[in-house]
Amino acid sequence: MKARVDEHSAGEPLVLRVADVRQWVYCPRVVYWRQVVPLRVAETHKMQAGRIEEARLVELEERRGLRRYGVGEGRRRFDVWLASAMLGVEGVVDMVIETPSGPIPVDYKMVR
Numbered sequence: 001m002k003a004r005v006d007e008h009s010a011g012e013p014l015v016l017r018v019a020d021v022r023q024w025v026y027c028p029r030v031v032y033w034r035q036v037v038p039l040r041v042a043e044t045h046k047m048q049a050g051r052i053e054e055a056r057l058v059e060l061e062e063r064r065g066l067r068r069y070g071v072g073e074g075r076r077r078f079d080v081w082l083a084s085a086m087l088g089v090e091g092v093v094d095m096v097i098e099t100p101s102g103p104i105p106v107d108y109k110m111v112r
Contacts, residue, residue, distance in 0.1 A: 015083070018091030054094065057108050066097060074099040
């Protein structure tokens, strides 16, 4: 996040992380504790499993073709930082496929 709530000056636009916007819907207090009173949180079993699964998916994705995305040619980029000044949000997308017709964002989700 570019400006924490306690560091935010009146003339500077506040930029939110997309993950915080999503988290706010689930529990606004989590966003408060992350942004206003930041604490180090111990990695949970689910967080560890998600990190391991994402690393496995990146390894598999690097060997796969692009046909599953309906694309004949393109270049994959992983963990791409995106920001919108107009919306005031920023975040990381798991993968972006750069194609001649434009970028295709891909976000991995664990289903169990």
